[in-house]
Structure formats: C-alpha cells, structure tokens
Amino acid sequence: SVADDRLSEFLKTGLYRLENSNTIFMDPVRVLNRYYSRFRVSPSAYYTRFFQFREANNKPFENSTAKRKRKRQRKPQTLNQREEIANQRHQEARSLLARAHAALLVDGELLEILRSLRKDGESLEKRDGSELNFVELGSVWQAPLYEIILNLCQDHIFTENEGSQVNQCCEPRMVPVFNNHVINQGTDDLVAELLSNKYIIPRGSCFYMSDLRDVQNLVPAESDSGFNLILIDPPWENSSAHQKSKYPTLPNRYFLSLSIKQLTHSLGSLVALWVTNREKLRRFVENDLFPSWGVKYAATFYWLKVKADGSLISELDLFHHRPYECLVLGYCPGKNGDSEGLLKQNPLPDNQVFISVPGDYSRKPPVGDFLLKYAPSVDHPRCIELFARELIGGWNSWGNEPLHFQDSKYFLNQ
Ligand code: SAM
Numbered sequence: 001s002v003a004d005d006r007l008s009e010f011l012k013t014g015l016y017r018l019e020n021s022n023t024i025f026m027d028p029v030r031v032l033n034r035y036y037s038r039f040r041v042s043p044s045a046y047y048t049r050f051f052q053f054r055e056a057n058n059k060p061f062e063n064s065t066a067k068r069k070r071k072r073q074r075k076p077q078t079l080n081q082r083e084e085i086a087n088q089r090h091q092e093a094r095s096l097l098a099r100a101h102a103a104l105l106v107d108g109e110l111l112e113i114l115r116s117l118r119k120d121g122e123s124l125e126k127r128d129g130s131e132l133n134f135v136e137l138g139s140v141w142q143a144p145l146y147e148i149i150l151n152l153c154q155d156h157i158f159t160e161n162e163g164s165q166v167n168q169c170c171e172p173r174m175v176p177v178f179n180n181h182v183i184n185q186g187t188d189d190l191v192a193e194l195l196s197n198k199y200i201i202p203r204g205s206c207f208y209m210s211d212l213r214d215v216q217n218l219v220p221a222e223s224d225s226g227f228n229l230i231l232i233d234p235p236w237e238n239s240s241a242h243q244k245s246k247y248p249t250l251p252n253r254y255f256l257s258l259s260i261k262q263l264t265h266s267l268g269s270l271v272a273l274w275v276t277n278r279e280k281l282r283r284f285v286e287n288d289l290f291p292s293w294g295v296k297y298a299a300t301f302y303w304l305k306v307k308a309d310g311s312l313i314s315e316l317d318l319f320h321h322r323p324y325e326c327l328v329l330g331y332c333p334g335k336n337g338d339s340e341g342l343l344k345q346n347p348l349p350d351n352q353v354f355i356s357v358p359g360d361y362s363r364k365p366p367v368g369d370f371l372l373k374y375a376p377s378v379d380h381p382r383c384i385e386l387f388a389r390e391l392i393g394g395w396n397s398w399g400n401e402p403l404h405f406q407d408s409k410y411f412l413n414q
Contacts, residue, residue: 007109015370016110023100023353025110027117028365035202035393038189040412046359047118050307083319086279094316097304097324100353104310111310117357118308120412131409132197134209134401135248138178148177149193150201152186177403179210179217191408198408205391207402212254218384218398219262223335226265227396228381230332231368232258233274235387236281246361247401252284260293260332263384268334268342268376271295274364277322285328295330296339299348302326303365304355313358327367331376346374363405368392 010016014030017023032041079087104110137143150173175182177194183206184190192199208218220226235249260271271293275285290297304324305313312323331342356365368383369392375381380394388397390405 003109010113018100018103018107018110018355021100021103021353022349022351023103023355024370025104026354026356026365026367027113028356028359029117031366031369032390032392035205036189036200037187037203039200042410042412043118043120045410047308047357048360050305050313050357051118082279086277086282089279089282090277090317090322093302093324093326096351097302097316097353100302100304100355101306101312101316104306104355114306114310114357115308130197131404131407132195134403138209138211138400143178144176146177146194147174148182148199149174150182150184151191151193177209179208179214181206181208194403199403199406200408200411201406202391202393204393205395205397207388207391207397209400209402210398211400212250215386215398216259218396219259223264223266226334226382227263227269227384228265228267228377229270229272229368229371229375229383230260230263230386231272231371231383232386233362233364233388236276238276238278252281252289255289256292258293258386260295264332264334265377265382266335267378268337268339269332270298270342270346270371270375271330271332272301272367272371273328273330275326275328277325290328290330293332294339295332296343297328297330298343299329299350299352300326301329301352301354301367303367304353305358306355308357325364329371329374334376337376342376346376348374360405363389366392368395 006016010025010027011030013034014027014032016025018025029041029043029046032046137146152171152173182201184201184203187203189203190201192201210217234255235247237249237251260269263269273285273289275281286297302324303326306323307313314321314323316323329348331339331346333339333342354365354367368385372381372383375383382396383394384396384398385392387399388402389399391397391402
C-alpha cells in the first residue's frame with residue numbers, strides 16, 4: 001500500500017512525505033547515516049532534548065519556571081510598527097504551519113516512529129568524553145602547528161595509472177588542521193585523530209577550518225570551479241545568554257562582506273540562508289544582505305520543531321519563542337546569466353515545510369541534499385556550507401568548528 005511504501009522509504013532515507021501537504025517529516029539521524037559506510041550517528045547523542053516525558057500522563061515535561069517565562073512572553077496587546085509587520089509575516093506562515101502540524105498529528109504510524117527515534121540501546125553516560133573547543137584552539141599562536149592524523153589504512157585508493165581501485169594500506173597522514181583544505185577522497189569513512197580525540201570523516205567530504213578573516217581562501221581560482229549550492233547558517237547576534245556560551249556571534253555588518261559572488265559557479269548558485277524570526281534581521285536580509293551579495297529572493301522554506309510526542313516545542317503564537325525557523329532561498333547569477341533566468345529554470349516550491357525533533361542547540365536539520373535538484377548546474381552541483389559544524393559527503397564545510405559534530409562521541413560504538 002501507499003502507507004507501507006512511505007514507511008519503507010522513510011526507514012531508508014529518513015524522509016517521510018506527509019499526505020495532502022507540502023510537508024516532509026525528517027529524522028536527521030537517518031538522513032546523516034546515508035553518508036557513512038562504517039559508522040552510525042548515535043540517535044541518543046543527536047536527540048539530546050525534547051524526549052523527556054512525565055511518567056504519569058505522558059505529557060511533555062515542563063517546569064514551572066518555563067511556564068512563568070511563557071506567561072511573561074505572551075504577545076503584547078498593542079504592537080509597534082515593526083511588531084505589526086513581524087506579526088503579518090507570522091500570520092502568513094501560521095496557517096501553512098498549522099496545516100503541516102495537523103497532517104503530522106493524524107498520522108498514527110508516524111507518531112509511533114517519532115517516539116522511538118532515540119532508541120539505540122546506548123546509555124547516555126557513555127558519551128561524556130570531553131570535546132575539543134576548536135574556536136579557542138584556532139585562536140592561539142600555535143594554531144598553524146596543529147596537525148590532524150588521517151588514518152587512511154582501510155581506504156581504497158584510486159590509482160591513476162591503472163584506472164582501477166586497489167586496496168592499498170598506507171601510513172597515517174598528518175596535515176595541518178587549521179587553514180587547510182582537508183579532503184576524504186576515498187570511498188570509505190576515515191577516522192582522524194587530533195589531540196587524543198577521534199573524528200569520523202565521511203567519504204567524499206571536505207573541510208576548511210578557519211576564522212572569517214581567512215574565508216577568501218575558499219574562493220576558487222576559476223569561476224567554473226565555484227559553487228552551485230551555498231548553504232549558510234551565520235552566527236547571528238541574539239540576546240540569548242545560552243547561545244553566547246555555545247559559540248561566538250558576529251554583528252550583521254560582517255556578513256555583508258562574505259564573498260558570495262566570488263564563490264558562485266559561472267552557471268550561478270542557489271543560496272540558502274537560515275534566519276531567525278527577528279523582524280530586524282529579516283529586513284536586513286531583504287534590504288541589505290541579499291542585495292549586497294547580488295542574490296535575488298526566490299522562496300522561503302520552514303522548519304517546524306516538534307517534541308517526540310508530536311507536540312510543537314512551543315506555542316505557534318508565542319511572540320519571542322516561535323517553534324519554527326526559516327530558510328530563505330535566492331539565486332546568485334554566474335558570469336553571463338541573470339537571476340530571473342535562474343528562477344525560471346529552477347522553479348522552487350514556495351512554502352516547503354520540514355518537521356523534525358531538534359538536536360543540540362542551534363543544530364539545523366540536514367536539508368542540503370534536498371536542495372540539490374534546484375541548484376543551477378550541468379551535472380553534479382558543487383556544494384558548500386558556510387559556518388558549518390558538521391561534514392556531509394559531497395560537500396565542502398567551512399567555519400571555525402566544522403569538525404564539531406564529527407567527534408566520535410556522536411557516533412555509535414562500533
Ligand atoms: N549550521 C550549524 C549546525 O547546524 O550545527 C550551526 C552554525 S552556528 C549558527 C554558527 C557557527 O559560526 C558556529 O559554529 C560558530 O562557531 C561559527 N562562527 C562564529 N564566528 C565565526 C568566525 N569569526 N569565523 C568562522 N566561524 C565563526
């Protein structure tokens with residue numbers, strides 16, 4: 001039956017198309033696992049939040065401080081002009097998101113799966129190992145001296161002369177970890193070591209770990225080796241003290257100088273930008289950022305966040321803490337093209353919704369490969385993620401901590 005097909009498709013891909021709506025339910029763990037051959041992302045290490053239930057009635061856990069906070073944050077009665085516009089924007093998204101959520105709630109089978117997404121038989125205590133702080137490590141004077149050990153032993157090496165694959169065992173390779181393009185060109189995952197921590201590097205992934213100051217090093221020498229798909233999740237400033245303890249943020253003006261045009265392939269690029277719901281930021285993106293990058297707006301996708309019992313992580317109308325985030329999409333023209341032409345050639349669905357249970361703080365669901373089919377290119381699009389915290393096969397990851405979620409503690413013990 002159709003339902004069975006969708007289920008087996010979900011078990012394979014981690015994507016589940018909900019009936020009668022432009023909505024995809026996603027299990028990021030299953031999506032990510034498709035990039036690994038020997039390793040598995042640990043569901044309990046991914047889903048660190050939103051899985052607590054109260055024993056008695058299975059209601060999501062909520063303490064009284066959260067409730068009090070929620071009361072305080074309720075939408076004010078009178079809105080100023082900016083809030084009015086923000087509210088209008090929200091109302092447009094609201095009906096779409098309410099419909100998407102309703103489609104999830106009537107799907108009994110999917111709700112059943114949702115509850116069990118974190119089951120992996122591993123205890124959480126095992127994952128306590130200390131993580132390296134790459135932001136700190138990269139800012140000390142010794143940073144250029146740090147080397148990462150790539151254990152290529154079980155790797156298949158492609159030999160140019162014979163044009164065939166041979167199983168070749170070679171010495172571990174040591175390469176600088178900062179300000180260096182590190183690539184796993186093999187056909188298998190590899191394990192890398194840095195200061196006694198282990199990192200799992202998926203096949204076909206590439207990273208460049210540096211500060212924004214050195215982002216120019218990503219600009220390709222030839223524009224036809226530029227990128228067709230550029231995914232960006234900037235460290236936007238925000239008043240949350242919690243966020244400040246997780247990673248450094250930057251004032252908006254720093255993002256204006258990102259060289260999106262120079263990174264773009266001669267055929268053009270699809271640019272996908274994660275934004276928060278702050279009206280001031282949305283206006284900055286529309287009026288300043290996209291124009292300065294030369295990007296023409298094309299569509300908005302939504303990420304709706306649910307708990308493991310299917311309920312939203314916060315009320316849909318909560319003014320300062322919405323249960324959704326937006327991915328704003330646009331096209332950047334290449335050498336001779338124009339963005340209107342790109343828009344026509346690659347019609348993006350507007351109002352696509354993704355639903356998932358969030359992972360760690362600020363971690364986005366892996367939507368990159370879903371966007372591939374809309375990227376302007378002749379064969380396989382070249383892809384880059386800016387401000388990345390993880391590696392994806394077939395993608396370049398840049399940021400000051402692209403190895404963050406590759407730490408072996410986020411993977412199941414083999
Ligand atoms: N998309 C990521 C994910 O799903 O996990 C989250 C990215 S987070 C919003 C922004 C990232 O930008 C953080 O990893 C932060 O350390 C990094 N960042 C902050 N300042 C930076 C700088 N000056 N240069 C490079 N990266 C920076």
